[in-house]
Amino acid sequence: MTRYALLIAPSSNRVYADASIRLTQAELAIFAPRLSTPPTDVRELRLGGVRYVGFEAELTDGDVAYLANLSSIYALFALTGDDLLRPVELRPLDRYDDDLITIPKYAGKTNEQFTKLLLNATVLGSDAGPAMLERQLTVLDPLCGRGTTLNQALMYGYHGIGIEVDGKDVDAYSAFLRTWLKRKRVKHHAENNPVRRDRKLVARRFEVTIGGAQKLTVFSADTTRAREFLRAGCADVLVADAPYGVAHVPGSSGRSRGVADLLHAAVPVWAELLRPGGAIGLAWNTYLAGRQDVADIFAKNGLTVLDGSGYDDLEHRVDQAIIRDVLVARK
Numbered sequence: 001m002t003r004y005a006l007l008i009a010p011s012s013n014r015v016y017a018d019a020s021i022r023l024t025q026a027e028l029a030i031f032a033p034r035l036s037t038p039p040t041d042v043r044e045l046r047l048g049g050v051r052y053v054g055f056e057a058e059l060t061d062g063d064v065a066y067l068a069n070l071s072s073i074y075a076l077f078a079l080t081g082d083d084l085l086r087p088v089e090l091r092p093l094d095r096y097d098d099d100l101i102t103i104p105k106y107a108g109k110t111n112e113q114f115t116k117l118l119l120n121a122t123v124l125g126s127d128a129g130p131a132m133l134e135r136q137l138t139v140l141d142p143l144c145g146r147g148t149t150l151n152q153a154l155m156y157g158y159h160g161i162g163i164e165v166d167g168k169d170v171d172a173y174s175a176f177l178r179t180w181l182k183r184k185r186v187k188h189h190a191e192n193n194p195v196r197r198d199r200k201l202v203a204r205r206f207e208v209t210i211g212g213a214q215k216l217t218v219f220s221a222d223t224t225r226a227r228e229f230l231r232a233g234c235a236d237v238l239v240a241d242a243p244y245g246v247a248h249v250p251g252s253s254g255r256s257r258g259v260a261d262l263l264h265a266a267v268p269v270w271a272e273l274l275r276p277g278g279a280i281g282l283a284w285n286t287y288l289a290g291r292q293d294v295a296d297i298f299a300k301n302g303l304t305v306l307d308g309s310g311y312d313d314l315e316h317r318v319d320q321a322i323i324r325d326v327l328v329a330r331k
Contacts, residue, residue, distance in 0.1 A: 127277030
């Protein structure tokens with residue numbers, strides 16, 4: 001068996017960087033079933049004073065193609081007998097320059113590395129996992145904010161669908177993406193249109209077709225009303241980063257709800273939007289809802305919660321008021 005050393009990418013978020021070794025080990029365990037030989041003896045290494053995640057495996061070219069998309073990977077080395085590092089060439093799925101994800105800066109933006117981890121864990125937990133590198137999947141973010149998850153889906157060459165109740169966030173994302181595509185001289189067509197049912201406005205739609213082969217659609221609407229403008233089974237995976245505080249309930253005279261209330265209302269709708277074999281990946285603040293409470297809501301709606309293989313090891317601290325966890329469930 002060959003010993004490998006995985007160098008973790010630097011993170012702009014110090015707290016997330018502190019958890020990066022443990023989260024990388026968990027993500028590696030999630031990738032393991034897709035590899036020809038699951039990694040063993042996974043542990044932290046220090047070489048020349050630098051932290052690595054070390055593991056033993058016999059990696060094929062196909063295995064390396066998967067691991068190139070680990071959310072935190074910066075470089076991968078095979079260790080020789082003298083602890084010398086031999087670089088392993090990585091060719092990630094990334095279709096565009098990474099400033100598509102790194103340029104947007106705003107309050108409440110989710111760490112880009114975590115966004116990629118959440119998407120990876122969800123895709124690999126779905127029936128689409130074996131085709132992660134070949135198929136053009138459809139990713140739905142029902143709480144998309146200003147589009148960090150959607151941008152990661154675009155980076156992978158996937159189609160994206162977003163839903164966001166705050167029209168200002170949708171406008172900000174629309175303006176950014178249009179400007180970015182023009183600046184990069186990427187061929188595209190973008191338009192904004194109202195969505196009506198029975199002559200009533202149910203959503204505003206921002207739609208972009210990129211290069212004639214990739215499609216992104218964002219709806220300004222309440223996620224619990226998604227079936228009014230989206231068909232059942234439209235997504236391979238659904239990825240959501242739930243509000244870390246209370247969320248405003250659209251059309252309810254200013255009433256607020258916590259994460260559990262939001263999930264009770266939204267998960268039945270979200271489950272309909274998934275194709276059979278699809279998966280939901282949810283990140284949330286455990287101070288607002290316990291893991292078992294969230295798992296029970298998923299199970300009540302016919303979703304099978306995944307455990308073990310790294311899925312139980314993704315909890316980490318964001319700040320003093322936020323402990324973030326991840327739960328993935330398959331339809």
